[in-house]
Amino acid sequence: MPDWIEVLLRTLTTVVVLLIFTRLIGKRQLSQLSLFEYITGITIGSIASYVSLELDAKWYLGIVSLAVWTAVAIGIEYMQLKGKTLRSWLDGRATVLIKDGKILEDNLKKERITTDELLEQLRKKNIFKAADVEFLRLWKQTEKSMFS
Known part of the structure; x- marks a missing residue:
């Protein structure tokens, strides 16, 4: 398959996966993001870019990485709801x-x-x-x- 078609398919797949994972994480305005949420957004964007454009890599490993980051973000948000110490440490x-x-x-x-x-x-x-x-x-x- 030509490289441009592979990049197109990977990008479309990544967009769909990102939309699903972003929906799971939740919506906030930039001014409401904690430092961890900001870092998570940057990292997820970088991984998505890598999945879309790195033709020599196995694309599904990038999707696994996106899933792990999403799970970690949701887990930390849950722990922040349960404990003030972690919330204070992450949110300041x-x-x-x-x-x-x-x-x-x-x-x-x-x-x-x-x-x-x-x-x-x-x-x-x-x-x-x-x-x-x-x-x-x-x-x-x-x-x-x-x-x-």
């Missing part, structure tokens, strides 16, 4: 950036956010003074997701 903890209207400079430094960036994001939400904010925190796994 929140860092308070503003408390009682005061910007916590030390926490901004920890998160590598400048005061200007913070104020810019607040302005995008129609908040023009930090003193108007009672409490603001940042979740570490999705940088700057507090603003989305």
Whole structure:
């Protein structure tokens, strides 16, 4: 069979398998992804690309790899639901950036956010003074997701 037909068939097969596995993992917006989910997405995309284009490899081993990554992702999500320790370790903890209207400079430094960036994001939400904010925190796994 010509290479282009094999690539076409492998790609179509991979798309179908990815749709099924993605459906199993679930939908989230990029700003809601944990670090592990982000890494899983990149890895699954890389494996899918490999399955589609590496003509010398056995394509079904790539599908097995996709299935394993999907199972691991689902397993970790389940364990995160059951235990706070794993959830905190994978998802990180929140860092308070503003408390009682005061910007916590030390926490901004920890998160590598400048005061200007913070104020810019607040302005995008129609908040023009930090003193108007009672409490603001940042979740570490999705940088700057507090603003989305």
